Amino acid sequence: MADQSHYDPSHPINGLKPLSNGDGFSLPLNQHDDPRLQEYSDAMMANGLPLEEVDDDEDEEDGEDDYVAVDHDDLNEYPYWFRRPPVHHRSKLDDLHPFVQILTESNVDDCVAVEEAFPEHERCSREKFQYRLGRCPELCLGLFTLPILDQGEPKPRPTLVGHVIATRVSTPHVTDKSMELPANWKTERLTVVDGETVGHDETGTSIAVHSLAVSSEHQGKGVGSTLMKAYIQRIREAAIADRIVIIAHDHLVQFYESFGFTNGGPSKCQFGGGGWTDLVLEFNTEE
Numbered sequence: 595m596a597d598q599s600h601y602d603p604s605h606p607i608n609g610l611k612p613l614s615n616g617d618g619f620s621l622p623l624n625q626h627d628d629p630r631l632q633e634y635s636d637a638m639m640a641n642g643l644p645l646e647e648v649d650d651d652e653d654e655e656d657g658e659d660d661y662v663a664v665d666h667d668d669l670n671e672y673p674y675w676f677r678r679p680p681v682h683h684r685s686k687l688d689d690l691h692p693f694v695q696i697l698t699e700s701n702v703d704d705c706v707a708v709e710e711a712f713p714e715h716e717r718c719s720r721e722k723f724q725y726r727l728g729r730c731p732e733l734c735l736g737l738f739t740l741p742i743l744d745q746g747e748p749k750p751r752p753t754l755v756g757h758v759i760a761t762r763v764s765t766p767h768v769t770d771k772s773m774e775l776p777a778n779w780k781t782e783r784l785t786v787v788d789g790e791t792v793g794h795d796e797t798g799t800s801i802a803v804h805s806l807a808v809s810s811e812h813q814g815k816g817v818g819s820t821l822m823k824a825y826i827q828r829i830r831e832a833a834i835a836d837r838i839v840i841i842a843h844d845h846l847v848q849f850y851e852s853f854g855f856t857n858g859g860p861s862k863c864q865f866g867g868g869g870w871t872d873l874v875l876e877f878n879t880e881e
């Protein structure tokens with residue numbers, strides 16, 4: 595192989611003739627041939643730096659070329675796009691694959707089971723469920739769960755996880771009479787005692803919630819709040835009442851206030867031993 599350390603432009607290299615404009619131009623082939631490079635290399639080594647780590651000016655200029663000034667002034671015009679996409683963490687409620695549905699007399703057994711969430715003396719009896727679900731099913735809502743099914747697997751009966759059971763009442767709060775079971779409910783359409791309707795009052799413009807319950811194994815998963823929100827939304831959108839009323843013990847007052855109920859003070863109801871607070875959610879308050 596030809597010795598190329600001393601390049602002579604008048605001689606071909608590897609059989610190739612040099613370009614004509616290379617005549618008279620001498621190309622240094624390594625740092626030993628260029629005294630400036632040699633000096634530079636010596637200086638770098640004296641500083642303890644190996645030659646490879648030295649950036650020349652050309653590289654710095656390249657870096658400057660990469661810099662692009664970005665104007666963020668238009669950010670406020672596109673606030674939706676300039677955000678991270680929402681991350682949805684699956685909750686315990688999602689795992690239930692929940693759906694809400696009006697309850698009917700066919701759900702009496704399901705409701706009796708869910709009602710066990712209450713202490714015994716506050717529970718609604720089987721007969722009261724038969725009465726309420728038969729008389730005003732449109733005011734009773736259930737949250738059900740269904741397991742994910744494999745293809746071809748027979749669909750099981752949905753499981754009731756939580757319920758809201760209500761009747762109509764003519765007063766702006768829950769009364770003991772509205773919570774009672776009319777004596778002859780199977781044969782009489784309307785029962786009035788001392789001028790007050792017992793049980794469901796078809797002409798009442800308040801909806802009295804007598805039971806919000808979630809089966810104990812599914813409490814704390816957001817079932818109760820989801821069900822209550824769904825219930826309020828349905829009643830509000832259907833515009834079938836002036837208000838929803840409920841009685842609750844003190845520890846749940848805040849829970850109901852979070853849905854927009856206002857604290858009406860101590861209730862006169864003596865059901866289950868008393869000690870209740872009236873809560874009222876008024877619709878159309880602006881009118």
Ligand SMILES: CC(C)(COP(=O)(O)OP(=O)(O)OC[C@H]1O[C@@H](n2cnc3c(N)ncnc32)[C@H](O)[C@@H]1OP(=O)(O)O)[C@@H](O)C(=O)NCCC(=O)NCCS
Nearest residue numbers: 711712806807808813814815816817818819841842845849
């Ligand atoms: C009250 C009940 C319906 C709540 O249902 P749930 O599915 O357990 O409630 P959620 O998971 O939706 O919880 C919603 C909020 O209410 C609060 N809450 C639920 N039960 C509560 C209780 N017993 N005491 C105080 N706060 C309670 C939770 O802390 C939660 O607040 P957070 O979101 O800040 O954590 C349910 O616990 C139940 O059936 N209890 C027995 C029956 C009963 O008392 N019903 C109410 C009649 S007025």
